[in-house]
Amino acid sequence: MxxxxxxxxxxxxxxxxxxxxxxxxxxxxxxxDFGYVALGDSYSSGVGSGNYDSSSGDCKRTSRAYPALWAAAHAPQTFSFTACSGARTDDVRANQLAPLNTGTDLVSLTVGGNDAGFSDVMTTCVLQSESSCVNRVNQAKAYVDSTLPGKLDAVYDAVASRAPNAHVVILGYPRFYKLGGSCLAGLSEGKRAAIDGAADYLNAALAKRAANHGFRFASVTSAFTGHEICSGSEWLHSLNWANIGESYHPTAAGQSGGYLPVFTSAA
Missing domain, CATH: 1.20.5 (Single alpha-helices involved in coiled-coils or other helix-helix interfaces)
Incomplete structure (x- = not known):
């Protein structure tokens, strides 16, 4: 017994x-088995932070971008980095979604700024009058209201269809300027305010569409506060005639100090 x-x-x-x-x-x-896929535009590929991977060509992906930094810190079994400079929503759908599958656990995405005419807005505001700048910003806002929601729905639906089990994080864009800051030359205060307002407007639209799809929206506005152009501690490039494509993009510090911790908290 x-x-x-x-x-x-x-x-x-x-x-x-x-x-x-x-x-x-x-x-x-x-x-x-954890798999991470990083999609999006230049804010995800890392334009502005240097050390670009030559094999990525015009996409200008870099190990200094927040997706690569996160992957280096967390060592997912698979990491696919398809974000590309200049990408719009249609580009993401056509060229970036191949790595997504039912085993994908995490997806990050920045997109919408190029659809809304980011580059043309900045060109107009730099080269033309304040009234022209404000008018161009208002045109961009009208696009955000009328057309961008459908574009975002299409790309968000495509991501969800290909990676139905993934946690999807949609990251926003920073405000570019500290109003009343240290800049003594350059754009007028009215132009700077209009541009910051456009960033807020776009972020609100991104947050709404993300919520409607059950995705997580991660705002970087607070993270970049105190590090805007004219702050004296910039994490964003101002106009750079020597390398025009890096203008108004995060520096390496903006990727590591701004985007990375926000994404890490949301992932």
Whole structure:
């Protein structure tokens, strides 16, 4: 009887240990199988932070961009980095979604700024009058109201269809200027206010569409506060005639100090 009880107890302990080990193995396998896909435009590819991967060509992906920094810190089993400078919503759908599948666990995405005419807005505001700048910003806002929601729905639906099990994080855009800041030349205060207002307007639209699709919207506005152009501690490039494509993009510090912690918190 005593031997029988001992055998039963031993058997129970072995079963419990086996279950614990099996559970740990499952957890380890789940972690090992974690897949992350980074989609989007130049704010995700890392334009402005330098050290571009030559194999990415005009997409200008870099190890200094927040997706690569996050992957380096968390070591997912698979990391696909398809974000590309200049990408619009249609470009993401056509050229970036191939790595997504039912095993994808995490997706990050910045897109919408190019659809809304970011580059043309900035060109107009830099080269033309304040009234022309404000008018162009208002045109961009009208596009955000009328056309961008459908464009975002299409790309968000495509992501959800290809990666139905993924946690999707939509990241926003920073305000560019600190109003009343340290800049003594350049754009007028009215132009700067109009541009900042446009960023807020776009972010509100992105947040609404993300919520409607069950995605997480991650605002970087607070993270960049105190680090805008004219702040004296900039995490954004101002107009750069020597490398015009980096103008109004995050620096390496903006990627690591701004985008990375926001994404890490939302992932």
């Amino acid at each position: 005593r031997l029988s009880r001992f055998a039963a107890l031993t058997s129970s302990l072995l079963l419990a240990a086996g279950a614990a080990l099996f559970g740990a193995g499952q957890a380890s396998a789940a972690q090992a």
